[in-house]
Amino acid sequence: xxxxxxxxxxxxxxxxxxxxxxxxxxxxxxxxxxxxxxxxxxxxxxxxxxxxxxxxxxxxxxxxxxxxxxxxxxxxxxxxxxxxxxxxxxxxxxxxxxxxxxxxxxxxxxxxxxxxxxxxxxxxxxxxxxxxxxxxxxxxxxxxxxxxxxxxxxxxxxxxxxxxxxxxxxxxxxxxxxxxxxxxxxxxxxxxxxxxxxxxxxxxxxxxxxxxxxxxxxxxxxxxxxxxxxxxxxxxxxxxxxxxxxxxxxxxxxxxxxxxxxxxxxxxxxxxxxxxxxxxxxxxxxxxxxxxxxxxxx
Amino acid sequence: xxxxxxxxxxxxxxxxxxxxxxxxxxxxxxxxxxxxxxxxxxxxxxxxxxxxxxxxxxxxxxxxxxxxxxxxxxxxxxxxxxxxxxxxxxxxxxxxxxxxxxxxxxxxxxxxxxxxxxxxxxxxxxxxxxxxxxxxxxxxxxxxxxxxxxxxxxxxxxxxxxxxxxxxxxxxxxxxxxxxxxxxxxxxxxxxxxxxxxxxxxxxxxxxxxxxxxxxxxxxxxxxxxxxxxxxxxxxxxxxxxxxxxxxxxxxxxxxxxxxxxxxxxxxxxxxxxxxxxxxxxxxxxxxxxxxxxxxxxxxxxxxxxxxxxxxxxxxxxxxxxxxxxxxxxxxxxxxxxxxxxxxxxxxxxxxxxxxxxxxxxxxxxxxxxxxxxxxxxxxxxxxxxxxxxxxxxxxxxxxxxxxxxxxxxxxxxxxxxxxxxxxxxxxxxxxxxxxxxxxxxxxxxxxxxxxxxxxxxxxxxxxxxxxxxxxxxxxxxxxxxxxxxxxxxxxxxxxxxxxxxxxxxxxxxxxxxxxxxxxxxxxxxxxxxxxxxxxxxxxxxxxxxxxxxxxxxxxxxxxxxx
Numbered sequence: 001x002x003x004x005x006x007x008x009x010x011x012x013x014x015x016x017x018x019x020x021x022x023x024x025x026x027x028x029x030x031x032x033x034x035x036x037x038x039x040x041x042x043x044x045x046x047x048x049x050x051x052x053x054x055x056x057x058x059x060x061x062x063x064x065x066x067x068x069x070x071x072x073x074x075x076x077x078x079x080x081x082x083x084x085x086x087x088x089x090x091x092x093x094x095x096x097x098x099x100x101x102x103x104x105x106x107x108x109x110x111x112x113x114x115x116x117x118x119x120x121x122x123x124x125x126x127x128x129x130x131x132x133x134x135x136x137x138x139x140x141x142x143x144x145x146x147x148x149x150x151x152x153x154x155x156x157x158x159x160x161x162x163x164x165x166x167x168x169x170x171x172x173x174x175x176x177x178x179x180x181x182x183x184x185x186x187x188x189x190x191x192x193x194x195x196x197x198x199x200x201x202x203x204x205x206x207x208x209x210x211x212x213x214x215x216x217x218x219x220x221x222x223x224x225x226x227x228x229x230x231x232x233x234x235x236x237x238x239x240x241x242x243x244x245x246x247x248x249x250x251x252x253x254x255x256x257x258x259x260x261x262x263x264x265x266x267x268x269x270x271x272x273x274x275x276x277x278x279x280x281x282x283x284x285x286x287x288x289x290x291x292x293x294x295x296x297x298x
Numbered sequence: 299x300x301x302x303x304x305x306x307x308x309x310x311x312x313x314x315x316x317x318x319x320x321x322x323x324x325x326x327x328x329x330x331x332x333x334x335x336x337x338x339x340x341x342x343x344x345x346x347x348x349x350x351x352x353x354x355x356x357x358x359x360x361x362x363x364x365x366x367x368x369x370x371x372x373x374x375x376x377x378x379x380x381x382x383x384x385x386x387x388x389x390x391x392x393x394x395x396x397x398x399x400x401x402x403x404x405x406x407x408x409x410x411x412x413x414x415x416x417x418x419x420x421x422x423x424x425x426x427x428x429x430x431x432x433x434x435x436x437x438x439x440x441x442x443x444x445x446x447x448x449x450x451x452x453x454x455x456x457x458x459x460x461x462x463x464x465x466x467x468x469x470x471x472x473x474x475x476x477x478x479x480x481x482x483x484x485x486x487x488x489x490x491x492x493x494x495x496x497x498x499x500x501x502x503x504x505x506x507x508x509x510x511x512x513x514x515x516x517x518x519x520x521x522x523x524x525x526x527x528x529x530x531x532x533x534x535x536x537x538x539x540x541x542x543x544x545x546x547x548x549x550x551x552x553x554x555x556x557x558x559x560x561x562x563x564x565x566x567x568x569x570x571x572x573x574x575x576x577x578x579x580x581x582x583x584x585x586x587x588x589x590x591x592x593x594x595x596x597x598x599x600x601x602x603x604x605x606x607x608x609x610x611x612x613x614x615x616x617x618x619x620x621x622x623x624x625x626x627x628x629x630x631x632x633x634x635x636x637x638x639x640x641x642x643x644x645x646x647x648x649x650x651x652x653x654x655x656x657x658x659x660x661x662x663x664x665x666x667x668x669x670x671x672x673x674x675x676x677x678x679x680x681x682x683x684x685x686x687x688x689x690x691x692x693x694x695x696x697x698x699x700x701x702x703x704x705x706x707x708x709x710x711x712x713x714x715x716x717x718x719x720x721x722x723x724x725x726x727x728x729x730x731x732x733x734x735x736x737x738x739x740x741x742x743x744x745x746x747x748x749x750x751x752x753x754x755x756x757x758x759x760x761x762x763x764x765x766x767x768x769x770x771x772x773x774x775x776x777x778x779x780x781x782x783x784x785x786x787x788x789x790x791x792x793x794x795x796x797x798x799x800x801x802x803x804x805x806x807x808x809x810x811x812x813x814x815x816x817x818x819x820x821x822x823x824x825x826x827x828x829x830x831x832x833x834x835x836x837x838x839x840x841x842x843x844x845x846x847x848x849x850x851x852x853x854x855x856x857x858x859x860x861x
Contacts, residue, residue, distance in 0.1 A: 030754045031687075031755065031756075032755060032756060041683065042683050042686075042687050045683055045684055046678070046684050049677070049678045049681060049684065050678075053675075053678065056670075057670060057674055060641065060645060060667075060670050061670065063645050064645060064667065067645075067650075067651070067653060068653060068655065068663065071648075071650060071652070072652075072653045072654070072655065073585065073652035073654050077652060078809070079585070080586070080839050080840035080842075081584060081585045081586040081651040081652045081839065081840055082586065082650060082840060083586070083587055083838070083839060083840035083841045084586065084589065085587045085589070085837075086589055086590040086591065086592075086593070087589075087646075091590045091639070091643075095593075095639055097638075098638035099635050102632060102635065105677065106627060106631050106681075109627060109682055109683055113620070113623070113683050186451040186452045186455070187449060187452065187550060189615060189758075191690075191756070193687070193755065194756075196687040197687075198689055200617065202616070203544040203545075203550065204545075204549075204550075207617075222758050224689070224690045224691070224758050225449075225615070226444075226445050226447075226452065226690075228375070228443070228455065231760060232366065232762045232763045232764065279369065279370045279373075280370065281369075281371070281372040281373055282370075282372040282373070282376065283372075283438070283439050283458050284371075285455050285457050
């Protein structure tokens with residue numbers, strides 16, 4: 001009896017395991033192409049969580065479905081089921097298994113977090129030691145961070161060493177990017193989905209933030225912490241290019257005279273005011289005018 | 299027991315007790331009857347559910363195309379702020395308070411709540427702050443547009459410059475809601491501790507009462523933090539103090555702690571009573587005792603305890619140092635242990651039973667499966683490195699709508715169908731109920747499942763416009779949203795027509811075990827002619843044992859008569 005039960009359970013697990021592993025592999029395709037060293041780690045973690053989650057979901061849902069399909073009372077069957085009130089061994093087992101699972105998940109998550117070496121906002125006092133395991137080539141320690149200024153509702157980037165301002169972010173590939181995030185008005189969030197990194201920008205404090213781009217291309221930076229009326233329009237392009245192209249871009253941009261940068265929210269607001277838009281709306285905080293920058297971008 | 303007269307032993311006497319008139323207008327009065335107040339809560343909350351749902355459908359209408367083209371951005375921001383606020387403070391909390399109000403005294407063998415007048419006051423504050431909240435649509439500048447979190451500094455910006463603005467009314471309404479909930483919590487917790495019938499020890503109490511007690515305990519320790527935070531925000535907004543305003547030296551992140559210290563546990567205030575509903579319904583419709591009753595009951599309070607130490611997981615991307623991220627990741631994951639205990643216990647209860655797929659059972663099963671899915675994505679969100687990617691994206695929106703709609707609202711529907719005969723004395727229409735279930739279950743999954751891939755791809759929440767790459771998933775979600783709107787129609791039709799002209803309900807149409815099923819449907823004003831004495835655990839299905847001493851005496855009497 002017990003042996004047959006174990007055999008049955010093993011057979012079910014034998015069906016669910018490959019399905020779970022397959023879904024876990026599939027999960028890599030649910031996110032944007034990874035473009036940072038951190039993204040690779042996060043995707044591995046997500047795949048692991050998806051595999052485990054799929055197995056649990058199938059196990060519980062499968063059991064419920066079996067009951068609902070095959071253990072129904074007949075139309076006129078008014079009898080009761082067996083009066084089983086519990087089973088202490090079983091209850092201890094199903095308390096212990098989730099406990100072990102979460103210890104496993106938390107341990108694995110901690111390891112990944114450690115490898116990512118994300119700088120939290122409170123750690124910029126003792127920078128360096130928080131970077132547990134640098135992933136790729138370190139930028140030389142004396143590199144000044146790129147300043148990211150957030151305001152309602154435009155991103156502005158300042159490269160202090162080259163003296164360049166821009167409304168498009170450029171980063172050298174395979175180099176640890178160092179940013180200093182500041183906000184002039186409300187909370188904003190620095191979020192590039194392709195990099196899998198995110199950090200709230202908090203007015204009144206300067207937050208150091210690091211990650212490592214590993215794939216050339218153009219990605220989208222989005223505001224991730226709700227910031228008011230034109231929140232959704234507060235986006236910018238992030239261009240990852242070879243270190244040589246990056247240096248060339250810095251040099252060319254530095255030679256450009258300042259001009260108004262990109263500012264979709266301000267443009268949208270102007271169109272609305274001039275066209276006397278007929279959709280009713282309420283009074284909004286006015287969008288900041290476009291900053292003067294050396295490089296506008298797209 | 300020998301001195302009991304046989305007349306007093308009869309469990310379902312039909313004649314109503316003298317007292318309040320059984321008129322329809324008693325539902326519009328300052329009644330102190332917990333049953334009237336329970337129904338007042340449920341019906342009022344449902345009206346707000348329809349309003350909040352209408353706002354959600356306008357939101358989904360805006361999001362069916364990538365551009366911000368249906369409503370102005372300020373209107374969109376007001377819509378999602380009010381949708382969230384109404385659904386939490388005006389629908390889920392009041393409707394669950396309504397269920398607790400109606401059921402707890404009946405289930406523990408009390409004639410009413412401990413403080414009937416306080417009970418009525420707590421209820422009548424709901425329409426009051428409801429009107430205040432809705433009035434914000436009429437003031438210059440419109441309702442609050444800072445999201446239901448009302449994070450400063452956005453919530454302090456006040457573009458009109460008026461003293462009475464949407465954000466002001468919002469804070470006032472939320473603070474009043476907090477006071478109403480504290481009054482309700484004091485009442486319910488006192489009732490459960492002090493008013494239990496003789497013999498009703500804690501371990502003979504139905505799990506619904508356990509979970510309600512656990513949930514209301516959270517209200518007692520959590521709400522003061524939120525209310526204090528709201529008052530400080532109000533001062534910052536109106537008289538220019540600087541608790542949270544960074545321009546004058548305040549700390550905006552501090553507000554987030556005040557807010558989430560209550561507002562994360564609030565999720566357990568919502569889901570715990572729904573766990574109670576599941577625990578009541580599965581034994582009835584599977585005809586088996588609740589598996590591991592003691593574990594299920596105690597795990598409710600384990601959840602209460604853990605719920606107090608997880609709030610920072612909402613702030614993994616805010617100003618949170620690494621050690622705090624790791625600590626709150628661990629505490630958040632731990633909460634899956636007592637929750638897992640409950641899920642396994644329900645599955646074991648259903649397993650090998652004699653299952654009847656009535657409407658309440660279907661809603662409970664659907665709710666359980668949705669909750670399982672939400673629990674798995676919840677563990678994923680607890681994992682800091684993954685959360686940093688999906689924090690504030692549609693992945694989170696999908697996750698908590700699976701909890702709130704997929705599990706909690708479906709569990710509430712299950713409860714309403716299950717206890718409808720008891721509350722109204724009428725039977726609902728099974729066919730309409732099943733139609734309602736099918737539409738709701740498909741609607742929930744069509745609406746909220748596509749939000750997960752949209753979030754994984756990087757679509758932030760609260761956006762009025764988005765990049766075209768997210769369009770496919772948003773079209774699906776919008777269709778699901780409209781289907782959920784349609785799903786309320788068979789429910790309304792069912793409830794109204796059944797209440798007016800449905801078949802008369804017997805005292806115990808489901809052959810369920812519980813004190814509420816021993817009295818007539820609807821119960822007489824005083825609930826019990828004679829307070830019962832409880833002699834058995836609450837889920838004796840298949841054991842054929844009496845629940846109360848009175849039943850036992852009757853059975854003995856019947857057997858001696860036969861002999």
